[in-house]
Amino acid sequence: MGSESGSWLSKLAGGVKAALGAGQASPDADPAPNADPSAASIGVEPHAHLHPQLRAHHAKVCTAAEAAGRVQPGDHVFVGTACATPRVLVTALERLDLRPADVELVHFLTDHAVPHDMAGQATTHYRHRSFFVGHDIRAAVKQGLADYVPLSIARVPGLMAIGRIAVDVAFIQVSLPDEFGYVSLGVSVDVIPAAVAKARLVVAEVNPHMPRSMGDSTLHVDQIHALVPVDTPVIEYQHPPADAQAMEQIARYIGGIIEDGSTLQIGLGRVTNEALKHLVDRQDIGIHSDVVTDAIIPLLERGILTGRRKTHQPGKIVTSFAMGSRRLYELIDRNPLFSFQPIEVVCDPATLASQHKMVSVTQAWAVDLTGQVCADQFGGDFYAGLAAQGEFLRGASRSPGGKPIICLASTNAGTHGSTTDKPTESRIRPQLLPSEGVTVARTDVHYVITEFGIAYLFGKSIRERALALIEVAHPHFRAELFAQAQALGYIGAEQTLKNMRAYPVEDELTLKLKGNRAGQTVLMRPASSGDGDGIRDLFHRLSDRDRYTRFFRKIRGLSNRDVQRLCNLNFENEVAFVAVSGSRENPQIVAQSCYFIDPGTNLAETAFMVHPDWQGCGLGSALQLRMAQHAQGRGVRGFVAEIMASNEQMIRLARSGVAAGPAKVTVENSGSTVRVTALF
Ligand SMILES: CC(C)(COP(=O)(O)OP(=O)(O)OC[C@H]1O[C@@H](n2cnc3c(N)ncnc32)[C@H](O)[C@@H]1OP(=O)(O)O)[C@@H](O)C(=O)NCCC(=O)NCCS
Numbered sequence: 001m002g003s004e005s006g007s008w009l010s011k012l013a014g015g016v017k018a019a020l021g022a023g024q025a026s027p028d029a030d031p032a033p034n035a036d037p038s039a040a041s042i043g044v045e046p047h048a049h050l051h052p053q054l055r056a057h058h059a060k061v062c063t064a065a066e067a068a069g070r071v072q073p074g075d076h077v078f079v080g081t082a083c084a085t086p087r088v089l090v091t092a093l094e095r096l097d098l099r100p101a102d103v104e105l106v107h108f109l110t111d112h113a114v115p116h117d118m119a120g121q122a123t124t125h126y127r128h129r130s131f132f133v134g135h136d137i138r139a140a141v142k143q144g145l146a147d148y149v150p151l152s153i154a155r156v157p158g159l160m161a162i163g164r165i166a167v168d169v170a171f172i173q174v175s176l177p178d179e180f181g182y183v184s185l186g187v188s189v190d191v192i193p194a195a196v197a198k199a200r201l202v203v204a205e206v207n208p209h210m211p212r213s214m215g216d217s218t219l220h221v222d223q224i225h226a227l228v229p230v231d232t233p234v235i236e237y238q239h240p241p242a243d244a245q246a247m248e249q250i251a252r253y254i255g256g257i258i259e260d261g262s263t264l265q266i267g268l269g270r271v272t273n274e275a276l277k278h279l280v281d282r283q284d285i286g287i288h289s290d291v292v293t294d295a296i297i298p299l300l301e302r303g304i305l306t307g308r309r310k311t312h313q314p315g316k317i318v319t320s321f322a323m324g325s326r327r328l329y330e331l332i333d334r335n336p337l338f339s340f341q342p343i344e345v346v347c348d349p350a351t352l353a354s355q356h357k358m359v360s361v362t363q364a365w366a367v368d369l370t371g372q373v374c375a376d377q378f379g380g381d382f383y384a385g386l387a388a389q390g391e392f393l394r395g396a397s398r399s400p401g402g403k404p405i406i407c408l409a410s411t412n413a414g415t416h417g418s419t420t421d422k423p424t425e426s427r428i429r430p431q432l433l434p435s436e437g438v439t440v441a442r443t444d445v446h447y448v449i450t451e452f453g454i455a456y457l458f459g460k461s462i463r464e465r466a467l468a469l470i471e472v473a474h475p476h477f478r479a480e481l482f483a484q485a486q487a488l489g490y491i492g493a494e495q496t497l498k499n500m501r502a503y504p505v506e507d508e509l510t511l512k513l514k515g516n517r518a519g520q521t522v523l524m525r526p527a528s529s530g531d532g533d534g535i536r537d538l539f540h541r542l543s544d545r546d547r548y549t550r551f552f553r554k555i556r557g558l559s560n561r562d563v564q565r566l567c568n569l570n571f572e573n574e575v576a577f578v579a580v581s582g583s584r585e586n587p588q589i590v591a592q593s594c595y596f597i598d599p600g601t602n603l604a605e606t607a608f609m610v611h612p613d614w615q616g617c618g619l620g621s622a623l624q625l626r627m628a629q630h631a632q633g634r635g636v637r638g639f640v641a642e643i644m645a646s647n648e649q650m651i652r653l654a655r656s657g658v659a660a661g662p663a664k665v666t667v668e669n670s671g672s673t674v675r676v677t678a679l680f
Contacts, residue, residue: 064092084188154347157194211333261309269363352395360392527576534589638679
């Protein structure tokens with residue numbers, strides 16, 4: 001992409017003016033974001049002053065009122081999407097003196113297509129049918145003026161094609177025609193080709209400010225029956241900043257698990273857009289997304305967004321619509337880096353599944369302890385919708401190395417306040433509320449991320465899911481959730497819950513191994529109650545001798561109580577770390593260590609177990625050092641280890657002290673055992 005990227009980078013750097021063609025927005029002009037078209041002169045040009053690029057098509061040019069007047073009683077009028085909402089046409093339709101009866105407006109996501117009074121009540125004269133409950137349509141849905149259709153937006157074109165979603169008229173917004181008579185659908189391709197294909201009457205607002213997007217995004221003027229010139233800046237959309245600490249923390253977790261070479265779906269969620277800020281040290285990120293926003297711009301500027309490792313359309317930013325600032329639109333204009341495609345093409349399940357390391361993030365409102373997710377109902381109202389998230393979640397689930405992610409603030413305080421605000425309601429619930437439908441089935445859920453950590457549920461049992469979700473719930477609700485999970489039979493009576501604090505992601509560390517595993521890495525992290533099965537597996541890989549030296553007795557198995565003693569700790573006076581090899585989806589615990597503080601001596605007794613295939617690679621030393629740092633931070637005086645006299649490795653390990661400062665080590669022999677004390 002060398003020279004190509006050079007040109008669009010220069011656009012970002014300020015070469016925009018030079019790149020703009022005749023009729024494009026002046027970069028110095030004031031944008032009018034989300035302006036109410038009813039207040040504007042709605043920019044209709046008299047025919048005498050037709051833009052030169054429209055003169056060849058003057059026979060089709062008319063005013064918005066003339067075009068709206070061609071809508072027949074009973075028509076289903078499709079309204080173009082998001083930042084290409086044809087506001088002028090819809091306003092004209094609302095203002096007709098003689099309004100056609102029984103007209104229904106059909107749309108996905110609109111901006112100022114629904115008139116409202118000062119009190120925020122929708123005042124539309126028509127019924128609406130919407131596939132997403134965005135800001136524009138919310139009041140109308142509540143007032144019973146609009147029907148919400150819970151349907152993947154990717155399936156809408158198919159239903160339009162067979163007439164199950166009726167379209168008689170299409171109101172859209174396009175760029176100026178080029179010398180061949182082609183207009184561009186600009187910032188919104190999405191379902192528009194499907195609507196245009198079925199409409200008896202296609203009316204296009206022709207806007208010189210609309211960028212010419214590249215890809216499969218053109219329409220010939222022959223396919224349009226009426227052209228309505230407008231001259232208004234393209235609607236701009238900026239995500240409000242993630243003001244709450246919780247959102248910021250979730251974004252950081254998401255950013256942390258996105259690997260080099262991943263391909264991302266951005267979606268409309270605020271958190272996902274925020275997460276892109278945390279990819280500054282990543283390489284070769286790609287975009288294959290229903291929508292693109294301004295969040296991609298910094299990544300492009302830093303050379304992180306190369307798309308080089310994408311399986312499908314490498315190097316290209318593949319998308320279906322854009323919602324952002326004028327800066328984004330200027331970047332898109334005539335830029336072959338972008339490939340705008342119809343929504344059903346972008347969301348094709350086979351394409352998504354074949355995309356290497358496909359990452360999809362969905363914001364949810366609630367999740368129950370079995371992993372059922374509600375994402376389109378909030379406080380009893382339908383809110384937002386799934387858009388194309390179902391396709392992306394399933395696609396990412398099938399993709400090699402893919403990551404389908406659900407994220408949510410753990411409490412009602414988490415969305416708008418700080419993590420220290422007193423929450424009154426947990427969004428991780430024993431069961432979803434009666435007013436919360438299941439938008440993502442428990443079988444499809446992989447990652448659930450809150451401000452308290454990352455739970456991985458796919459392939460996990462109900463017990464494992466409940467434990468993992470309780471650990472990412474707000475500490476204020478963990479005991480209650482735990483009791484309810486036990487009452488529901490999800491968790492056995494013998495299970496206890498010790499860790500009431502947030503999972504300390506800052507305590508995670510990638511460790512480079514030595515010896516015969518030099519060059520390999522493992523993740524060293526605090527243990528959690530969900531590690532039980534992995535620790536049991538580790539125990540059974542140990543030799544009889546290792547088991548004996550670790551537990552000082554012949555031991556054939558671990559009881560549930562034993563397992564919890566190794567991973568379900570309070571992290572106050574009892575602490576455990578594990579070393580994990582493999583992906584987060586398929587982890588193998590290869591080492592475990594723990595310390596228990598004796599309040600009488602303020603010394604902590606340590607114990608270790610390392611998988612035989614991983615011994616001698618520095619894991620024991622690294623875990624000891626990590627625990628020493630941790631214990632020093634809690635004011636512990638030193639470590640003490642009771643070791644079998646024959647256990648040379650462990651004696652060497654314990655004697656090696658704790659590296660941070662000149663440790664004072666004493667060794668006491670008492671026949672069959674050795675006691676090594678290392679003061680910090
Ligand atoms: C003891 C044990 C924890 C060491 O873990 P490890 O990951 O192999 O340790 P490291 O690779 O960090 O090596 C630690 C020290 O042991 C030495 N060591 C490692 N393998 C050794 C071997 N086969 N023979 C002798 N010394 C050995 C290392 O040289 C190093 O000493 P150094 O720092 O002076 O070079 C591990 O062998 C184990 O789990 N054993 C079984 C369970 C057990 O006995 N636990 C301890 C009970 S408290």
